[in-house]
Amino acid sequence: MKKSYFLLVCACALLTGCKHTSSSLEIRLNQVGFRPLQEKTATIDVYTADAAPCSVAILSETGDTVWTGMASATMINPLSGKPRQLVDFSTLTTPGRYTLHLAPYTLHRDAVASFTISPRPYRELTRQALRAFYYQRTAMPIIEPYAEGFARPAGHPDTLVLVHASAATAERPENTIISSSGGWYDAGDYNKYIVNSGYTMGVFLMSYEQQRAYYDTLHLNIPESTLPVPDMLAEAMYNIRWMMTMQDTDGGAYHKLTEPDFEGFIHPTECQKPRYVVLKTTPATLDLAATLALAARIYAPYEHVYPGFVDEATEAAKHAYEWAKANPAIYYDQPAMNEQFTPAITTGAYDDFQAQDEFYWAATELYLLTHDPLYRDEALSHCPDTFIPAVWGNVSELASLEWMLHPAGIEAFAAQRQADLLAHLQPYIDEAETSSVHRSPYGNRAEDFFWGCNSEGCCWRGIECLYAYHLTGNELYLTNAERCLNHVLGQNATGYCFVTGFGTHSPKQPHHRLSNIYPNGPLPGFLIGGPNRERQDDGIDGVTYPENVSADESYLDFRPSYATNEVTINWNVTLFALTAGLDALYQ
Numbered sequence: 001m002k003k004s005y006f007l008l009v010c011a012c013a014l015l016t017g018c019k020h021t022s023s024s025l026e027i028r029l030n031q032v033g034f035r036p037l038q039e040k041t042a043t044i045d046v047y048t049a050d051a052a053p054c055s056v057a058i059l060s061e062t063g064d065t066v067w068t069g070m071a072s073a074t075m076i077n078p079l080s081g082k083p084r085q086l087v088d089f090s091t092l093t094t095p096g097r098y099t100l101h102l103a104p105y106t107l108h109r110d111a112v113a114s115f116t117i118s119p120r121p122y123r124e125l126t127r128q129a130l131r132a133f134y135y136q137r138t139a140m141p142i143i144e145p146y147a148e149g150f151a152r153p154a155g156h157p158d159t160l161v162l163v164h165a166s167a168a169t170a171e172r173p174e175n176t177i178i179s180s181s182g183g184w185y186d187a188g189d190y191n192k193y194i195v196n197s198g199y200t201m202g203v204f205l206m207s208y209e210q211q212r213a214y215y216d217t218l219h220l221n222i223p224e225s226t227l228p229v230p231d232m233l234a235e236a237m238y239n240i241r242w243m244m245t246m247q248d249t250d251g252g253a254y255h256k257l258t259e260p261d262f263e264g265f266i267h268p269t270e271c272q273k274p275r276y277v278v279l280k281t282t283p284a285t286l287d288l289a290a291t292l293a294l295a296a297r298i299y300a301p302y303e304h305v306y307p308g309f310v311d312e313a314t315e316a317a318k319h320a321y322e323w324a325k326a327n328p329a330i331y332y333d334q335p336a337m338n339e340q341f342t343p344a345i346t347t348g349a350y351d352d353f354q355a356q357d358e359f360y361w362a363a364t365e366l367y368l369l370t371h372d373p374l375y376r377d378e379a380l381s382h383c384p385d386t387f388i389p390a391v392w393g394n395v396s397e398l399a400s401l402e403w404m405l406h407p408a409g410i411e412a413f414a415a416q417r418q419a420d421l422l423a424h425l426q427p428y429i430d431e432a433e434t435s436s437v438h439r440s441p442y443g444n445r446a447e448d449f450f451w452g453c454n455s456e457g458c459c460w461r462g463i464e465c466l467y468a469y470h471l472t473g474n475e476l477y478l479t480n481a482e483r484c485l486n487h488v489l490g491q492n493a494t495g496y497c498f499v500t501g502f503g504t505h506s507p508k509q510p511h512h513r514l515s516n517i518y519p520n521g522p523l524p525g526f527l528i529g530g531p532n533r534e535r536q537d538d539g540i541d542g543v544t545y546p547e548n549v550s551a552d553e554s555y556l557d558f559r560p561s562y563a564t565n566e567v568t569i570n571w572n573v574t575l576f577a578l579t580a581g582l583d584a585l586y587q
Contacts, residue, residue, distance in 0.1 A: 027113035031503030033121030080550035128525030129576035136184040155268025165341040183242025187568035198287025199392040207577040214584035251323030252280035286358035289320035293365035357396035364399040454530035455571035493552035511566040
């Protein structure tokens with residue numbers, strides 16, 4: 001079937017009244033790729049609610065028309081009120097590069113979008129999403145051949161870090177100098193935060209445990225690639241070692257390592273502000289305990305590579321847990337702290353005013369490591385009554401997922417946690433099947449769009465679907481995990497593929513100081529926060545959103561827009577956990 005047939009389709013469509021805009025984003029779809037047997041859909045913008053279904057044709061690279069069909073009846077996006085149609089081309093399964101065309105032609109060109117079908121569409125995406133952590137390393141130069149075009153000198157050695165007055169003890173008085181070198185910059189800024197790092201490491205290592213065979217063969221091209229250990233674990237160890245330096249001698253963990261206020265958009269070597277470790281808190285200490293207990297279990301087979309680490313991490317985790325039990329309610333309240341201590345700290349607070357979830361997670365990981373029934377009983381006593389999806393500020397679901405995978409003699413408890421997960425997912429899956437204009441279990445409600453929603457909302461829901469698939473074998477969960485990834489990669493209201501360096505329309509100006517230093521930037525493989533209905537940065541540093549913009553379109557590819565266009569390690573960990581979880585199934 002050749003182009004001539006497609007022209008006939010276009011002509012016939014003129015009679016149906018199918019219309020669409022002249023925007024280059026008339027067709028919203030996954031811009032990275034589909035596997036052959038995956039559900040494949042695209043969302044089409046149309047002018048009016050009464051538009052007839054559009055005619056669609058898909059052409060190969062050689063110009064052959066390989067698929068034709070009709071879009072769905074017009075649906076209304078409940079958030080913006082804009083009319084949309086869906087086209088399902090799942091029956092196209094042959095690997096290759098294609099263009100999807102709408103009819104009729106617009107005045108100047110036809111509406112078209114490119115896409116790929118391949119057996120392993122997410123392998124390179126996973127690799128780059130993991131390499132993003134290498135680019136975030138502090139205290140070491142990023143050099144070739146590992147830099148892959150993004151070399152830079154080392155930033156922030158953090159060998160002369162001051163103890164802030166809020167963290168002072170008799171053994172380490174105010175302004176004591178300590179070394180807390182290494183680790184990853186947390187986000188678009190140059191600071192390092194234990195609570196966010198703990199959550200990140202939890203998802204990181206749990207993903208490895210689920211997909212060991214996959215990650216064992218994933219080459220990242222990092223300096224440690226010659227070690228007899230999976231590259232992923234070598235990268236994680238760079239951050240774990242830093243986290244261990246954040247534990248005080250009494251077992252408590254400093255909440256963060258930071259300058260008093262954010263540095264500007266300058267090169268890390270140009271930064272001059274003093275660096276502090278700030279206030280030991282209960283959530284930070286428990287996140288450290290959970291991370292190190294999990295790490296001790298995961299790295300046990302690699303004792304020959306990291307001699308002594310398992311014992312060291314185990315003891316540090318136990319010490320942290322005991323400190324938290326003795327100090328069960330010390331929380332990070334930055335305004336109150338600044339009223340009492342100087343210098344004032346105005347960087348990211350990561351404040352969390354309850355620790356039940358951290359106790360649950362830390363006790364769970366310590367039990368799975370040690371098999372001490374004391375930790376099991378304490379974990380069960382801290383299990384929350386309600387299901388809350390995992391985020392850095394509430395890690396209870398990480399513990400529940402661990403119990404689902406390792407029932408450890410309490411199968412009834414694990415089965416109830418699994419039932420909670422499935423009940424949580426069902427309404428969103430129903431929406432994807434019946435009413436979503438983007439064919440997704442995410443993005444159909446205004447509350448879906450908040451700070452970091454691409455990760456904490458969309459990618460995490462996809463990860464939950466993957467867990468549900470592994471636990472039940474129900475293919476519908478796998479389909480919905482793929483749908484979540486479709487949303488992040490372009491089938492959304494903005495038309496952006498929200499991963500830097502991927503797709504045909506991705507962010508070019510992330511709120512990321514490191515990306516800002518490269519003329520060939522941004523750094524690739526970073527997940528952008530995404531649309532945010534609260535728009536906390538509106539009116540700041542030139543950030544201006546259009547009037548009456550809907551929640552799912554409240555996004556700006558503009559460097560100052562920290563509320564929609566920043567990157568963070570906890571967002572990237574969900575991106576690669578989702579893409580790797582899918583790609584591992586395609587082997």
